[in-house]
Amino acid sequence: MNLEILSYGFMQRGLLTGIVVSITCSMIGLFLVLKRYSLFGDALSHVAFGGIALGFFLNIYPIWTAFAVSVSTALGITKLRKSTKISGDAAIAVLLSSGFAMGVLLISASHGFTIDLFSFLFGSILLTNMQDTLLIVAVSCGVIVTLITIRKPLIHFTFDEEQAKVHGIPVEKLNYLFVALAAVTVIATMRLVGILLISALIVLPNITSIMMGRGFKKTMLISISLSVSAVIAGITISYYFNLAPSGTIVMLMVAMFVVTLIAKHAGMFSKTINEHNLSATN
């Protein structure tokens, strides 16, 4: 097999970043999907666009401003939702449009649209420099370790918030930590697929694995495997066929979802249910 692509530094960086980011997205995404916050990632990525624009405007490393703006907005909207009882979808709509509008405004007020900005919008995994790679890998590992540490209360909280509260889980603090982690994940993912396609990475592997998985851990592992495979295959295909990696990765994930959906409708996953029914009646 020709492993020529691995001899390039940019490819090594791209693959490493892609793999780490896809694991993070799958993990946080499963909780987001199950909490019916699927579009929260999308909204946060639009806010991140505002943050990136602010970075360009103030001439600061844009990832830092994106982190600051996204995390503070995520925490703010969570607080607002709690105190004003705004519905989840309305809060997401407000977040999405205001974040993007802020970005457009700041960009028009500064240098105008640049290649750098487009790389954030559509992804530029193969343009990632060493500084970005180190930052993204460090942040992603931080998110993964935190999620593993808080997995038990987080699963309980995602399953049923009230029961979790009675159980003594500090649900409010946990919710703030969770949205902050989601915001951080979104920023780390921007380079891979771009602001406009982040929610695909959060949602697609998870809705696919939910159709297949039995048990929380297994579902998460399936989601991670699908996501990592799509990223590796996507980057490789895009290299050989000269395509945009972000679009290739997401289209592979869409294909996985469609194939699983067809397989499910053909009854491939219901077999296990029948086996269980038999064992339960015996």
Added chain:
Amino acid sequence: MPVNALDVENVSVSHNGVLAVNKISFNVQEGDLLGIVGPNGAGKTSLFRAILGLQNYHGKIKLFGYEGNQYTTLLSMVGYVPQKVNFEPNFPATVYDVVAMGILSKKKLVKGAALIQDCGCCWNRIFATSSKDSEKIEEALKIVGLESFKDRRISELSGGEQQRAFIAKSLVKEPLLMILDEPVTGVDMDVQNKFYSVLRKINKENKITIVWSSHDLTAISDLATRVACMNRELFFHGEKEEFFANKDMLKTYSESAMQMHMHKHDL
């Protein structure tokens, strides 16, 4: 004098200015199985939510004689099964996963145990402290008769089976008290009977104090040791025999239940 498992003193709960629970006082002794009866809208759920710290209230509630922070510590050792647990239908958790969510952290167990020993109560724990979490989960599944369902997704179970799984989830935390809010409303008789035998078992064999609301007076008369009857206010609290011997009380309950039923249909 032994400390009560639960003391409710002059508790009132209101929703948007409407009084759902009006100055209710009663207590539950350790080992009791208190059956709470009352028509729909009588405030039973509001009262339970107040006890569980999910609802603001006026008055005083004590768990094993404790209030404040110690109350919150002990609250995590209360098992709660609501009328219906609203979970995402696609949630991929198996029955085993759901029961495992009930495991309390060692820190909470130690804190709770210390408090209970301090107040001189007998904590009849259903499982040995040294047993592993997986053994506790298997044991709880066995009590509710769901051993063979453990690898199935929770969403694949029927309503009654799900409620049994949630009871198992409450059992693994080694509860001091279980609060069951009409747990088998809307499920068939067969499942109800299975459920009642589980209830009897955990109260008699595992010595867990239970507060249970139901519309099924026959089940209450079979299982409960004491009865409370409420409709926003408390009409009766005492021995089961006394409640069922009191024809006026039964009539009041039936009438208020009927009025509530007719009122709902008028709407």
